[in-house]
Amino acid sequence: MSDNTLKVKINGKQIECSPHETILQVAKRGNVYIPTLCHDDRLEPYGGCRLCLVKVDRIPRPLPACTTPVADNMEILTETDEIRKIRANIIDLLLSNHPNDCMRCEATGSCTLQDLSYEYNVKGARFYGEKWNLPIRDDNPFITFEPNKCILCGRCTRICNEVVMAGTIELTGRGFRALPDTSFGKPRTLKNCEFCGQCVSTCPTGALTDKKGRGKGRSFELKKVRTTCSYCGTGCNFDLNVKEGKVVKVTSAYDAPVNHGNLCIKGRYGYDFIHSFERIKHPLIRKGDRMHTVSWDEALDHVADSFRKLLKKHGPGSVGGFSSSRCTNEENFLLSKFVRTVFRSNNVDNCARV
Amino acid sequence: MAGLATSLGAGAATNSLAQMPDIDTLFLFGSNPTEAHPIVSLYLKKALRKGAKLIVGDPRKTWMAKRADVWLNLKPGSNIAIMNGLAHVILKNGWENRDFIEKRTESFEAFKRQVEKYDLKTVERLTGVKADDIVEAARLYSHADKAMIVYGLGVTEHQTGTENSMSIANLALLCGHIGRPSTGIMALRGQNNVQGASDLGPLPATLPGYQSVSDPAVRAKFEKAWKVPIDPVPGLKSVEMLDRACHGKFKGIFILGEDPAHTDPNVHEVRKALSSLEFLVVQDIFHTETTKYADVILPGASFAEKDGTFTNGERRVQRVRKAIEPIAGMAEWEVICKLANRMGYPMTYEHPSDIMDEIASLTPQYGGISYERLETESLQWPCPTKDHPGTKTMYTDLFSRPGGLAKFMVLDHKGPGEAADREYPYTLITGRIREHYNNGSMTRRAKGIMKLVSEEMIEISPADAEKLNIEDGDYVKVSSRRGKVNVRAKVTRRSQKGNVFMTFHYADALVNLLTSEHKDPITGTPEYKACAVKIEK
Ligand code: SF4
Ligand code: SF4
Ligand code: SF4
Numbered sequence: 001m002s003d004n005t006l007k008v009k010i011n012g013k014q015i016e017c018s019p020h021e022t023i024l025q026v027a028k029r030g031n032v033y034i035p036t037l038c039h040d041d042r043l044e045p046y047g048g049c050r051l052c053l054v055k056v057d058r059i060p061r062p063l064p065a066c067t068t069p070v071a072d073n074m075e076i077l078t079e080t081d082e083i084r085k086i087r088a089n090i091i092d093l094l095l096s097n098h099p100n101d102c103m104r105c106e107a108t109g110s111c112t113l114q115d116l117s118y119e120y121n122v123k124g125a126r127f128y129g130e131k132w133n134l135p136i137r138d139d140n141p142f143i144t145f146e147p148n149k150c151i152l153c154g155r156c157t158r159i160c161n162e163v164v165m166a167g168t169i170e171l172t173g174r175g176f177r178a179l180p181d182t183s184f185g186k187p188r189t190l191k192n193c194e195f196c197g198q199c200v201s202t203c204p205t206g207a208l209t210d211k212k213g214r215g216k217g218r219s220f221e222l223k224k225v226r227t228t229c230s231y232c233g234t235g236c237n238f239d240l241n242v243k244e245g246k247v248v249k250v251t252s253a254y255d256a257p258v259n260h261g262n263l264c265i266k267g268r269y270g271y272d273f274i275h276s277f278e279r280i281k282h283p284l285i286r287k288g289d290r291m292h293t294v295s296w297d298e299a300l301d302h303v304a305d306s307f308r309k310l311l312k313k314h315g316p317g318s319v320g321g322f323s324s325s326r327c328t329n330e331e332n333f334l335l336s337k338f339v340r341t342v343f344r345s346n347n348v349d350n351c352a353r354v
Numbered sequence: 355m356a357g358l359a360t361s362l363g364a365g366a367a368t369n370s371l372a373q374m375p376d377i378d379t380l381f382l383f384g385s386n387p388t389e390a391h392p393i394v395s396l397y398l399k400k401a402l403r404k405g406a407k408l409i410v411g412d413p414r415k416t417w418m419a420k421r422a423d424v425w426l427n428l429k430p431g432s433n434i435a436i437m438n439g440l441a442h443v444i445l446k447n448g449w450e451n452r453d454f455i456e457k458r459t460e461s462f463e464a465f466k467r468q469v470e471k472y473d474l475k476t477v478e479r480l481t482g483v484k485a486d487d488i489v490e491a492a493r494l495y496s497h498a499d500k501a502m503i504v505y506g507l508g509v510t511e512h513q514t515g516t517e518n519s520m521s522i523a524n525l526a527l528l529c530g531h532i533g534r535p536s537t538g539i540m541a542l543r544g545q546n547n548v549q550g551a552s553d554l555g556p557l558p559a560t561l562p563g564y565q566s567v568s569d570p571a572v573r574a575k576f577e578k579a580w581k582v583p584i585d586p587v588p589g590l591k592s593v594e595m596l597d598r599a600c601h602g603k604f605k606g607i608f609i610l611g612e613d614p615a616h617t618d619p620n621v622h623e624v625r626k627a628l629s630s631l632e633f634l635v636v637q638d639i640f641h642t643e644t645t646k647y648a649d650v651i652l653p654g655a656s657f658a659e660k661d662g663t664f665t666n667g668e669r670r671v672q673r674v675r676k677a678i679e680p681i682a683g684m685a686e687w688e689v690i691c692k693l694a695n696r697m698g699y700p701m702t703y704e705h706p707s708d709i710m711d712e713i714a715s716l717t718p719q720y721g722g723i724s725y726e727r728l729e730t731e732s733l734q735w736p737c738p739t740k741d742h743p744g745t746k747t748m749y750t751d752l753f754s755r756p757g758g759l760a761k762f763m764v765l766d767h768k769g770p771g772e773a774a775d776r777e778y779p780y781t782l783i784t785g786r787i788r789e790h791y792n793n794g795s796m797t798r799r800a801k802g803i804m805k806l807v808s809e810e811m812i813e814i815s816p817a818d819a820e821k822l823n824i825e826d827g828d829y830v831k832v833s834s835r836r837g838k839v840n841v842r843a844k845v846t847r848r849s850q851k852g853n854v855f856m857t858f859h860y861a862d863a864l865v866n867l868l869t870s871e872h873k874d875p876i877t878g879t880p881e882y883k884a885c886a887v888k889i890e891k
Contacts, residue, residue, distance in 0.1 A: 162403075163396055163399075163400075164396065165399050165403075194392070196392065223677070225658075225675050225676070225677035226673070226675060227657065227658070227673070227674050227675045227677065228546075228657075228663075228664045228666075228672040228673065228674050229546065230546050230656070230657035230664070230674075231546055232390070232391060232544070232545070232546055233391075233542070233543045233544065233545065233546050233547070233548055233549060233666055233667040234371070234391055234393045234394055234666060234667065235546075235664060235665075235666025235667070235668070235670055235672055236393055237672065240658055240677040242677050242678060245678050245679065246678070247658055247677060247678060257372070257670070257732040258371055258372075258393065258666065258668075258670065259393045262393055262396055263393070264392035264393060265392075267393075271658075273639075273640075273656070274656050274658050274659075274678075274681075275681075276640070278640055278641070279639055279640065279653070279681055279682070280638065280639060280640060280641060280645075280651060280653040280654070280682065281653060281681060281682050282653065282682065283650065283651065283652050283653060283682075284648075284650065284651040285649070285650050286648070286649045286650070291651065296683060296684060296692075299650055299652060300689070300692050300693055300696060301696065302650060303608075303635050303650050303652075303693060304693055304696035304697045306606065306633045306649070306650075307606055307608075307633070307697065308697060310605045310606045310632060310633060314605050316585075318603075318604055318605040318606065319604075319605055319606035319607065319608075319633075320589065320590060320595050320604070320606075320607055320608075321556070321607065321608040321609075321610065322556075322592055322595075322607060322608070322609045322610065322612055322614070323551060323556035323610045323611075323612075324545075324551065324610050324611035324612045325544075325545035325546070325547050325548035325550075325551040325552075326545055326546060326547060326611050326612070327547065327551070327610055327611050327686060328547065328550070328657075328660070328662025328663060328664060328674055328686075328687075328706070329547065329550040329551075329553070329554050329662060329663045329664065329665060329671070329710070329713065330662045330663065330687055330706040330709040330710060330713070331610065331662065331686045331687050331690070332547070332550060332551045332554040332555070332556050333554040333555060333562055333709060333712070333713050334687055334690045334691070334701070334709060335556050335608075335610055335690060336554060336555035336556040336557075336561070336562060337580065337701075338690050338693070338694055338699075338701075339556075339589075340561075340576075340580070340582070340584060340585075341580050341582045341694070341699045342693070342694050342697050342698075342699045344582065344583075344585065345585055345589050346558050346559070346567055346584075346585050346587065346588055346589025346590075347558065347589035347590050347595060348555075348556045348557070348558060348589060349556060349557060349558055349589075349590070349591050349592040349595070350548075350551050350552065350556055350557065350592070
C-alpha cells in the first residue's frame with residue numbers, strides 16, 4: 001500500500017486501509033462481521049437499513065459502517081450492548097410486518113432476515129402492526145415476487161437501475177404502501193425487463209426468488225458447484241445447484257472475478273437444456289437410412305475401424321477433425337493431439353470462427 | 355483475431371474487463387454488448403455513469419448508439435474506410451502520439467502515405483458518415499487519457515475481418531492508446547471458449563500456443579513429448595476439407611460439438627460436402643442439422659458433466675467443474691482417449707488436470723497454469739511459470755513481435771463481398787439477441803426463454819416498412835441470391851434505412867440460407883454481417 005495508508009482498530013484489531021474505504025469495506029477485509037440488509041458490494045453505499053451501525057470513539061451517536069469513510073487511528077466497536085439493542089429493535093420492527101412463513105419459504109436457509117432474527121433472538125412480537133396481505137406475483141417465466149416478504153431494502157430497485165440500467169422496477173407508493181414494482185404494476189416482459197435476475201440475486205429475503213427453482217430444494221439441501229458459464233466468452237462464474245444428481249437452479253457467485261454475482265438471462269436461466277429429454281443419451285450408428293442405438297464399445301470400435309480403413313486406403317491427408325469453441329481447453333488440446341498423433345496430419349480446425 | 359496477432363503479436367484482448375469502469379473514452383465498434391455480452395455491458399455502463407465519453411461505430415442504432423457522444427453510423431462493410439479516415443484526421447491535426455510511434459512501432463511512414471488518400475470527402479462517400487462526426491470522433495479518441503476500443507463480431511465477421519482488426523490496431527497505435535491499464539483493445543467474441551480453442555491448437559498451421567508446425571524446434575519439442583513425427587506442412591482449413599469432400603477427395607471427418615450445417619453461412623455447400631463424405635462422426639449433446647449427415651453420432655457431455663477449463667475473452671483461464679455424472683456415461687475427453695487407444699496411440703489421462711499439466715509443459719502462455727493454482731488464484735495468460743501472477747495488461751513495455759515493436763498495416767477499403775443492388779436492394783446484417791445463443795440448440799430448450807422470444811423476426815426501419823407497405827408483425831418473404839425464408843417483420847428505429855437485421859438462433863428460419871459465401875481469406879471467418887436481400891410482402 002502507498003504512503004497514504006491509514007490504520008484503524010476494529011474491536012481492538014489493527015487493520016491497514018486506504019482513505020477512500022468505508023468502515024464496512026475495511027471490516028470485511030479484516031474478517032470482522034458487521035450485519036447488513038440493504039448493502040450489496042455491487043451497489044453504491046446506501047445507509048438505509050441502519051443495521052450496520054457501529055460505535056466510533058469520541059462520536060456519541062453510532063454511525064452506519066456502509067457509508068462512513070475511515071479516518072486515521074479511528075477506533076471502532078461493532079458489537080457493543082447498545083448497538084446490539086438497536087439492531088434487535090430494527091429486526092423486530094421488520095418482523096412486525098413479515099409473514100413469518102419460514103417453514104415453507106423458498107429462501108429458508110439463505111435469508112439474511114432469518115439469520116439475523118436467529119442471531120439476535122428476535123421474534124417480531126414487540127411491535128404490533130398491520131401486516132401486508134398482498135397476492136404473490138409470478139406473472140412471468142422466471143421471477144416470483146412475494147410482496148409480503150419484502151423489507152423495502154431497495155436492493156432490487158437499485159441494482160436494476162444502478163447496475164443493469166434497465167429501469168424495470170422502482171420503489172412505488174409511499175409509507176406502508178411502498179413496494180418495489182414495475183411501472184403500473186405491469187407484468188415483467190421483455191419490453192420492460194432483461195430477466196437477468198440481478199434483483200433476485202440481491203434480495204436478502206424470500207421476496208424475490210427464481211421461479212423455476214421453487215420447490216426444488218432449499219439451500220442447505222443443494223450441492224453448489226462453482227463453474228464457468230458455457231454461453232458466451234465473458235466467462236461469468238456461478239454455482240450450479242444440484243440435488244439428487246439434477247441441476248435444479250443457478251445461483252450467483254458473488255466473489256467471481258469477472259461478474260461479481262451478476263449474470264444474464266442465459267447464464268442464470270438457460271440451464272434446463274442439461275436435463276432436456278432431447279439429449280442424445282446413447283451412441284447411434286447408421287445402418288442404411290436408420291440410426292441404431294448401440295453400446296459405447298460397439299460405437300467406438302466402429303469409429304476406430306472406419307477411420308483405420310480410410311487411412312489405409314487414402315492416406316493421412318484424407319481425414320481430419322473439427323473442434324469446437326464450445327468444448328473445454330483440454331478437449332481442444334486433445335483433439336489437436338489426436339489428429340496429429342493418430343491421423344498423423346495437421347488437418348484439424350476450428351470450424352466456426354466466431 | 356489474426357489481425358491483432360499480426361499488428362501486435364498475440365491474437366487476444368490486450369486488457370482486462372475489470373479495468374473498464376476506469377475508461378475515460380470508450381470507442382465501441384461493431385459490437386452490441388447490451389445484447390451479445392450483457393455482463394461486459396455492465397462494466398461499460400459503469401464507465402459511462404462515471405462520465406466516460408462514448409463513440410459508437412455501428413450501422414444499427416443500438417442501446418449504446420443512442421447514448422453516444424458520437425455515433426458513426428457507417429454502411430456495413432466500410433470499417434477500414436472509417437478507421438483510415440479517423441487516422442487521416444488525427445494526422446492532419448497533429449493529434450498523433452509521436453513519441454509512442456517512434457519508440458514502439460514500425461512501418462509508420464507507409465501507413466501515413468496510405469491514409470493520406472482517405473480525406474474526409476472520400477470517407478464520407480465510402481462510409482455514409484458525416485464529416486463532422488468523423489472529426490469529432492477522431493478528436494475525442496486521440497485526446498483521451500484512458501481510451502479503450504471495444505470491438506465485436508461486427509468487425510470480424512466480414513470478408514475483410516482480419517484487416518478490420520488491423521485497422522483498429524493502427525488507430526490505437528497512432529494515439530499510443532495501448533499497453534496501459536484501461537487503455538487498449540478488447541475484442542468481444544462469440545462462443546464461450548473461442549479464445550481457448552484458438553490457443554490450444556486445433557488449427558492446421560499451428561500447434562498449441564500458436565507455435566508453427568513449420569518451425570523445426572517446435573516440431574522437435576512436440577515430437578519428443580508425443581513420440582510421433584509431426585508433419586511440417588500445414589493441414590487443411592475446415593473450408594478446404596469440406597471443399598475437397600465435395601469433390602470426393604476428402605473421406606472422413608470427426609466433428610466435435612459443432613453444427614456447420616446450420617451455422618456456416620453457406621449451408622448448401624456444407625450439406626453437400628457432408629453428404630459426400632464416406633464417414634462422418636459427430637459428437638454433440640443434441641441432434642442438429644449436422645448430425646443428420648452422420649454415420650456415427652456420439653453423445654456429448656454438457657459443461658455440467660465434466661471437469662475442464664475455459665479461457666474467456668480477457669485470457670482468463672477458469673475452471674469448469676463436474677456437477678453431475680455425464681448423462682450418456684462419458685465425457686468428450688474420455689471418448690477421444692478411448693478412440694486413440696483403440697487406434698494404437700496410447701492416451702492414459704486419469705483426469706483433465708493431467709491434460710492441463712501437459713498443456714502447461716508444451717504451451718508457453720499456459721506454462722504456469724495448473725488446476726491446483728486455479729483453486730485459489732484467477733490467472734490470465736501469458737502466465738509462463740508457476741510463480742508468475744498472470745497478465746492483466748499486455749504490452750506494457752514490449753509487443754510480442756520480433757524486435758518488440760508493433761506494426762502499422764497498410765490497408766485499403768474493399769467493401770462487403772456482396773453489396774446491395776437494384777435487384778436485392780437491402781443489406782442484411784445478422785447477429786445475436788441477448789436471450790439466445792448461436793444455433794439455439796441450448797437456449798431453445800430452456801423453459802421460459804422460448805416463451806419470451808419464440809420466433810425469428812426481421813428488423814426493418816420505419817421508412818423501409820412504409821415503402822414496402824409492411825406493418826409490424828406482418829409475414830414477409832426475405833430472399834437473397836442463395837435462398838429465401840419467411841419471417842415476421844419487426845418495425846424498429848434500431849435499423850437504418852436500407853439495412854435489415856436478423857438473428858441466427860432458429861432452425862426453422864435458418865437465416866444462413868440467405869447469407870453469402872464470402873469469407874475472410876485469412877481466418878476463414880464467414881461474412882455474416884453483410885449480404886444483399888430483397889423483401890416482399
Ligand atoms: S431481472 Fe434484471 S432487468 Fe428485470 S427487474 Fe430484475 S434486475 Fe431489473
Ligand atoms: S424485494 Fe427484496 S430486494 Fe427488493 S426491496 Fe424487497 S426485500 Fe429488498
Ligand atoms: S452469464 Fe451471460 S454474459 Fe455471463 S458468460 Fe454467461 S452468457 Fe455470457
